[in-house]
Amino acid sequence: MSTLFILINVAFLATGIALIAFMQKKGLSFGKRVIAGLGLGIALGLITKLVFGHDNAALDGTLPWFALIGNGYVGFLRMIIVPLVMVSILSSILKLKDARNLGKISITVILVLVLTAAVAAAVGAGSALAFGLDASQITQGKAETDRGVALEKRVGEAKIPVARMLLDFIPSNPFADMTGARPSSTIALVVFSAFLGAATLGIRKKHPEEFSSALKIINAAYAITMRLVGIVLKMTPYGVMAIIAGAVVRTDYPAVLNLGRFVGASYSALIIMFAIHLAILALFRLNPFTYLRKVWPVLGFAFSSRSSMATVPLTIEAQNKKLGISDGISNFAATFGTSIGQNGCAGIYPAMLAVMIAPTVGINPLDPAWLASLILVTTISSFGIAGVGGGATFAALMVLSAMNLPVALAGLLISVEPLIDMGRTALNVSDSMVAGAVSGRVLGEIDMAVYNSKDAELDQVTAG
DSSP: OHHHHHHHHHHHHHHHHHHHHHHHHTTOOHHHHHHHHHHHHHHHHHHHHHHHTTOHHHHHHHHHHHHHHHHHHHHHHHHHHHHHHHHHHHHHHHTOSOTTHHHHHHHHHHHHHHHHHHHHHHHHHHHHHHTTOOGGGSOOOHHHHHHHHHHHHTHHHHOOOHHHHHHTTSOSSHHHHTTTOSTTHHHHHHHHHHHHHHHHHHTTTTOHHHHHHHHHHHHHHHHHHHHHHHHHHTTHHHHHHHHHHHHHHHOOHHHHHHTHHHHHHHHHHHHHHHHHHHHHHHHTTOOHHHHHHHHHHHHHHHHHHOOTTTTHHHHHHIIIIISOBOHHHHHHHHHHTTTBOOIIIIIIHHHHHHHHHGGGGTOOTTOHHHHHHHHHHHHHHTBTOOSSTTHHHHHHHHHHHHTTOOGGGGGGGGGGHHHHHHHHHHHHHHHHHHHHHHHHHHHTOBOHHHHTSOTTHHHHHTOO
16 A cells, blocks of 8 residues: 555656646746745645655655655755856956955955854844743653764864864865865865966966966856756756655654744744844845845745755855846855855854753853853854754854853754754855845945846746
């Protein structure tokens, strides 16, 4: 019987794929296809959970098919990250009249990411206090206990000086970094590409023929890469549908209800911080509603995939094609945002955990001096957090150990981690794009005509 149930679920998945393909054939916009994929995924996941949830064999046999489409799409996204980042940065640098502008771009982007991380930490702490979160009130089962033991064993990994983290950004072996060998590999590739671009720019006057040849090669590589990006991005609605369907099936609903107050506090903090992002855009005379209308498909994918890193190609394209931000800033903001100042994973989450754990060891979380030190530690610790699953846990370990708090209690939330991580990842990606938009505005590298135009640019990228 389980085999029949699996076949029925796969047939539902195939029907969803056919519906999205039909929408594309009828010319529905990219954004509408993404939201259709999101809706179909939720419906497919709920139906599978409600109808076949009693049959574990059916679910175990169905989830790999969801993963084939969802994880397959994420794999294609990861495939294009290295060529997209490297070629885009090289191309944008060669358009610069002065290589010193690279420093201005880097500093501005990082400054925005770090400052928003500090604000996010304050919002997370405030939300935990407002909801009265206390780790001692959470029931600890076997899964939570095992998770706590595992976290205690990882504390040593988190006790890394910030100077060492910054050192990891140096691409001592760029070819290894092209394989994603380290959590900091993407930023290391950005640094390598920047140096390579600056070196190429440096031969423009002394060796014009060689420079011209290099420019032709890079321009050709850029055109090919952007075509590849367009092909992969067309798969987004299908990937979103399969990923969200799998997430809905795997969600432990009784646990969500049991930890409802923490989930509510988390999403309240995430929504408040997202509103702050929109306020920051308004402060720099960028219409926040235009921003929201243009980037929500990217945020939707980040929400369903739970990976800032996998969202990088979408983040770059949305900034460049939809918001009018220059190639250089789009790439720097998208890539730096995967490892620096993540508002959700490295800002809100560790601060909330620290506030709810503090009372268990006799610390008053309302003490202004303690709160100030928590925000400072969280901000500093937001450097070098990988934009993949588990990044928030590593950030929490860093903050809790630095604040001399028991890290094992972070394991109490294991059952609702996936649900919270969805919102955290979407906020991380929003922060990257806000950093790009603000930097573009400050440095005069944003085309306001594109920013204020109708939402059609990404459809042009994925057309054909």
